[in-house]
Amino acid sequence: MKIAVIGAGTIGLSWTKLFADHGHDVRVSDPRADLADVLREFDPARVRAAADLADAVRDADVVQENGPENLEFKKDLFATLVEQAPRHALLLSSSSAIPAGAFAPADGERVLIGHPFNPPHVLPLVEVVPSERTSEDSVRRAVEFYRSLGRTPVVEHKEVPGFVGNRLQAALQREAVSLVQQGVVSPAELDAVVVNSLGPRWATVGPFLGAHLGGGPGGYRHLTSHIGSSMSNLSVGKPDTSPEATERVVEAVEQAYGDKSYEELAEARDRTQLAILSVTGEEK
Ligand SMILES: NC(=O)c1ccc[n+]([C@@H]2O[C@H](COP(=O)([O-])OP(=O)(O)OC[C@H]3O[C@@H](n4cnc5c(N)ncnc54)[C@H](O)[C@@H]3O)[C@@H](O)[C@H]2O)c1
Known part of the structure; x- marks a missing residue:
């Protein structure tokens, strides 16, 4: 596949490694002055610096955005991506906290969140979070895409800031x-x-299975009635x-x-x- 990586900071470079290690062609767009230097660690046959955004997305099958965590930036960028990327291209954002519904344009049925945990070339989770405008087909394709990279996508049912x-x-x-x-x-x-x-x-084990086991043979039911109240009554700090x-x-x-x-x-x-x-x- 041809994959455009927009933003080559901490997350963009880690995605680039994962995509290139899986044999994809990666074009990277970032205004940083040292872009050519930071891409030197990758195989030049697989990864290259794009001249600009249009060059990066021209024939992309997937776009993974990792620019600044800023609503206006993402609004402008995704409006441009919907116009400039091929009509079949999936438009994915790594945003840590801003739901796609806040920045996807009205015709943004291909726009959705693919939020990794740092570093995505190591940690398997990708939170796949569609907006109300995202098509079911885009969700299905995003899940397939991340699975093909050996990641573990989890599709979330509602948009909340920061996701899960x-x-x-x-x-x-x-x-x-x-x-x-x-x-x-x-x-x-x-x-x-x-x-x-x-x-x-x-x-x-996650927090729920951990708690189920913490209750011994009586499970989560026993835990909630036994030490549940002393835990839930702890007042948490306000930094x-x-x-x-x-x-x-x-x-x-x-x-x-x-x-x-x-x-x-x-x-x-x-x-x-x-x-x-x-x-x-x-x-x-
Ligand atoms: N750092 C994390 O732990 C983490 C984890 C998951 C998701 N994210 C999300 O990933 C995104 C990137 O975060 P990061 O930590 O890699 O940030 P970062 O500051 O390391 O990198 C952001 C990059 O975007 C580039 N950039 C600025 N303007 C641009 C433009 N117009 N076009 C293309 N690139 C541009 C910057 O030059 C920089 O290299 C954010 O949305 C963030 O919320 C971060």
Whole structure:
């Protein structure tokens, strides 16, 4: 297939790797001045920098958009894509939180969300979220496309900002920041709590199956009646999001991890996450 990648930042480059590794021709469009340099790590027979947006999408079968998380940008871009991409091309957005219904044009039956978790060349989930204007055929083709790449698409039934994965992530992150701000733990200590408990648990069972097992032979029913109320009555923290308070958390995170380069940390993350997925059977 011919795939246009629009936006070659963290997510666009990771999608590019996945698409190229599956033998597709990838054209990448991004105004960044160092685009040719960052694409040098890929096989030039498969991946090339497009001269502009029109060049990237001219004969694309699929467009995967990964530009700025900005409503006006996505509105303008998708209006152009509907006009310039071939009529059969699927128009997918990686948006983390903005539903397609907020930016798809009136004739946007091919526009929908294909939201990955970072990095999409490692983590299998893709949230497929149609708007009310998206056709059933586009949803079916998006699911087939992501499955053909060894991903695990999950089609969601309603559009909500942040979809499912990021709403869960945001809830946990709010509490994590609040616990650090209250001085309960440092960022590295909080990470150690998660990596040694919720992380491996959730790599194998989700929150509901985990809770069903947490109730012992009595299952989720027993858990909700037994410790359910003491858990649901816990008041969760409200982090201080002022610039000064945020700066203090950023500095604490940089102090914990700033002695290692991005490349070093990302390589260790990819290697260990792929090892986990190879055991849980999710690696494809
Ligand atoms: N980082 C994540 O963890 C993550 C995960 C899933 C989804 N997303 C979503 O993916 C999208 C990209 O996020 P990111 O983290 O890769 O951001 P990023 O800042 O790393 O990259 C964005 C890229 O878009 C480029 N860009 C700016 N204007 C453009 C234009 N007119 N045409 C083409 N490219 C343009 C920038 O030069 C930059 O390279 C966002 O919508 C984000 O919500 C991010």
